Amino acid sequence: MTNRRERLCSLALAAAAAFGWMGSATATGSCPGGYLRVVVPNPAGGVGDLIARTLGNQAGTDLGETVVIENRAGATTVIGTNVVAKSTPDGCTILSLTASGVVASVLQKKLPYDLTRDFVPIVGVGSFPMVIAVPASSKFHSVADLAKAAKAEGITYASGGVGSLAHLSAARLIKEWGGKGNHIPYKGNSDAIQGLLGDQIQLFFPSTAEAIPLVKAGKIRLLAVTSDARLPALPDVPTMKELGYADFKPRLWYAFLAPKGTPPTAVSRLTSAFAKAAASPDVKGKFSEMGFITDVKDPSAVSILMKGEAERWGKVIAENHIQASD
Known part of the structure; x- marks a missing residue:
């Protein structure tokens, strides 16, 4: 547990140094006290925290x-999302939503909120592609190797x-391979990565932000990435599209939502500020180093994205008989 806390603290400190998290804007806006609250339903020090803080500080200016x-x-x-769902819809409390939040809304049957009913989209800012990662010492050197093993003896994944x-x-x-898999759920991605590094599992799907430092350190091997084109940060890693999996492109995308009933003028103001922040060359450049693909979406496009993701992952959940209590 201590090592895990140290890893999170190290990430938080590194992010603070790189992006200047501690800076804040002059409080001259329309929110009470001049404070805009951005609720992140994830622990401090993680990638989602980094995205929210960087864009929040930029938009706040x-x-x-x-x-x-x-x-x-x-x-x-669920906890953080519900906080925003129940907050005053004045444009001063917003939610940082990821693909994981949409999955949770499909997987968990009894939630205290409904993402479609209780929220209005503000803006989508982009995504981290996922990568197929195996231990550096793995016998698997390609996606084809993995597929063959899954169909033959099965594989263990985290x-x-x-x-x-x-x-x-x-x-x-x-x-899709027609193979067999043994799922090992860890308590968070940090622990799953440790399982990968310790050769306890054969396969893991981290985001590019989690994988790139490990690749540079020679600790893992990447077999493919789910982006449409090869990434500047991972030029030697083929895309799943190149390998014949054109429709396989899971990504950890990010968007911001406001509580239902937030005035359209407030939503428009937030959309403009966060879109501008995401598109700024400085932010795009730093995010690109982590494999982030900036893709600014307006509220209607975010609604379409959320609906499509709910349908896509809902189908996977049903076909694989996955339950929240598994």
């Missing part, structure tokens, strides 16, 4: 608000928890 990041992790994003994007991505691919 444009809005004239002091942006306060509030980490409310727990129950696979995830950061039941119903996580890594879990569903591996389950979908193994089913």
Whole structure:
């Protein structure tokens, strides 16, 4: 547990140094006290925290608000999401949503909110592609090797928890191969990565942000990435599209939502500020180093994305008989 906390703290400190998290805007905006609260339903120090803080601080400058990041992790994003669903819809409390939040809304049957009914989209900012990662010492050197083994004797794969994007991505691919998989759910991606490094599992689907430092250190091998084109940060890693899996492109995307009833003028103001922040050359450049693909989406496009993701992952959950209590 101590090592895990140290890893998270190291990531948080590195991010703070790289992106200047501690800076804040002058409080001259329209929110009470000049504070805009961004709720992140994930622990501090993680990748989602980094995205929210970086874009929040940048957008806060444009809005004239002091942006306060509030980490409310727990129950696979449900706790933090519910905080925003029940907040005053004044444009001063917003949610940082990821693909994991949509998956949770499909997987968990009894939630205190409905993502479609209780929220309005603000903006989509982009995504981290996923990568197929194996230990550096693995006998697998290609996706074809993995597929062959899955069909022959089966493979053991990790995830950061039941119903996580890594879990569903591996389950979908193994089913497409007609293979067998033994799922080992860890308590978070950090632990799953340690399982990979210790050769306790054969396959894991981390995001590019998690994988790139490990690749540079020679600790893991990447067989493919789920982006449409090869990434500048991983030029030697083929895309799943190149390998014949054109429709297999799970990504850890990010968007911001506001509580239902937020005035359209407030939503428009937030959309403009966060879109501008995401598209700024400085932010795009730093995010690109982690494999992030900036893709700014307006509210209607975010709604379409959320609906499509719910349908896509809902199908995977049903076909693989995955339950929240698994």
